[in-house]
Amino acid sequence: MIEYRNLRVAILGGGSVGAQVASLLIEHGDELAARAGAGLEVVGVAVRDVNAKRDTDIPAHLLTTDAESLILGADIVVELIGGIEPARTWILQALQSGADVITANKAVLANHGPELFDAAEQVGAQLYYEAAVGGAIPIIRPLRDSLAGDRVMRILGIVNGTTNYILDRMDVHGDSFGEALMDATRLGYAEADPTADVEGFDAAQKAAILASLAFHTTVPLDAVYREGMTSVTHEQVVAARKAGYTVKLLAICERLVDAETGVEGVSARVHPALVPLDHPLAAVHGANNAVFVEAEAAGSLMFYGAGAGGVQTASAVLGDIVSAARRHVVGGPGVAESTHANLPVLPMSSVNTRYQITLTVLDEPGVLATIATLFSDRGVSVEGLSQSVRDGGDAERPTATLVVITHQAAESSLAATVAALAASPVVSSVVSVLRVEGL
C-alpha cells in the first residue's frame, strides 16, 4: 500500500509529447504510482491556447495558460515547450521553488546547462533530461549511472532522425537531397524550416550534452564544431556505397591529446562522415537514432531506437517522472551534475581523423609522385589509393579520377593537404572530401 502523499506533477507544454505524457500518466496512474511509491497527480498542463486542436486529448479542466501559477506548489515540473525562453525562466522558477524538473529541451540544456544545474544544486533539487537526446533511447542514465565506474573514450552518435532519414533515402532509394527532404517533411520528421536539422544545429546541441556528461566536463555549445549535411551529393553517397561505406551525419565526442602541445582534452563535433558498411551505425536506417559508446572497460556499446515522436519521447519523460517521484519518497538532495574533470575543450584542428579525397587529376607521368609529395610534406600518410581509367579531360590533357584514403592524421594537416591539392597544377579539381569514422 502506498502511504506517501500524492506528488503534484505540472506539465508545461501540450504539444505531441506533453499531451502523451499527460494522457499516459492518467491512464497508467496506478501502475506508475506503485513503481514510484507515491501517487502522481497531474495538476495541470500549461499551453499557449487551450482551444488548440490536439492529436491526443488532454482533459479540458487540466488546461491552463498560467504556467507560473502551475509551477508554484508542484513537486515535479515537466518542461516540454522547447526553445530557450520562457523555458529557461520557468525551469529556474521551478527549481528555486524546490521542485524537481524534467526537461526534453536540448536547446536550453546546451545553452544554459551550468546555470540550471547550479540552481538545482543550490536547493537540492534534481534536473532530469533523458528525453533531450535520442528521444526514447536510454542514453543519459547509462552515461551518468551505468558507466559512472568506467571511462568513456568516444561517442559516435546518429542523433538527428531527419538527417538520417534523408541520407538513408539518398543511399538506399537513390533519392536526391531535395526529394528526400520533401519526403521527410511530408512524414512530419522535418520542420517547415529544416535548418536546425540539416545544418547540424540540433545534433550539435545533443553533442554538447553528451560530451559534458560523458567526460565530466562542461562542453559549451560554441565549442562544438559543426558542419551540416546539405553539401552531401547523391554522387558522393553512390560512390561511398561502391567503396564499402555509407554517409551518416555523426555527432562525435572524444577524449584526445593535441599532438603539438601534448594537452589532454576532449572535443565534440558534428559533420557528415563515411562509416564502413560493417559498422553497427551503418545499419541505422530511416529516422532512427543510435549512440555508439566506446568505454575503456566496457568496450563498445550501442544504444538504438526512436529518436523522436510524441509517445516515444513520452516514454523517456515518464521514466524521469518515476525517478523523481522515487527520490521524493526516499528523501535527500538530488545528485549534482558531475563536472569534476573539467578537461580543456580542444578545437577541431586538434582532432585526429581520416579523409577520403576524390580528385580529378591529369593522367600524365609524374602526377602520382607529385600528389604523394603533397601528402607526405604535411605528415599525412596514405592508406589506400585507387585510380580510374582515363575518364575526362581531352586528347591532349586527359584526366583520371583518383580516390585517396588517408591514415589518421591531425585535422589541421589534412585540411592543409586538401588546400595544397586544390592549388596544385596537376589537380583539375577536388571533387569530394569526406571524413572517415568508425574504422
Ligand code: HSE
Ligand atoms: N528534429 C530532431 C530529429 C528531433 O530530426 O531528430 C528532435 O530532437
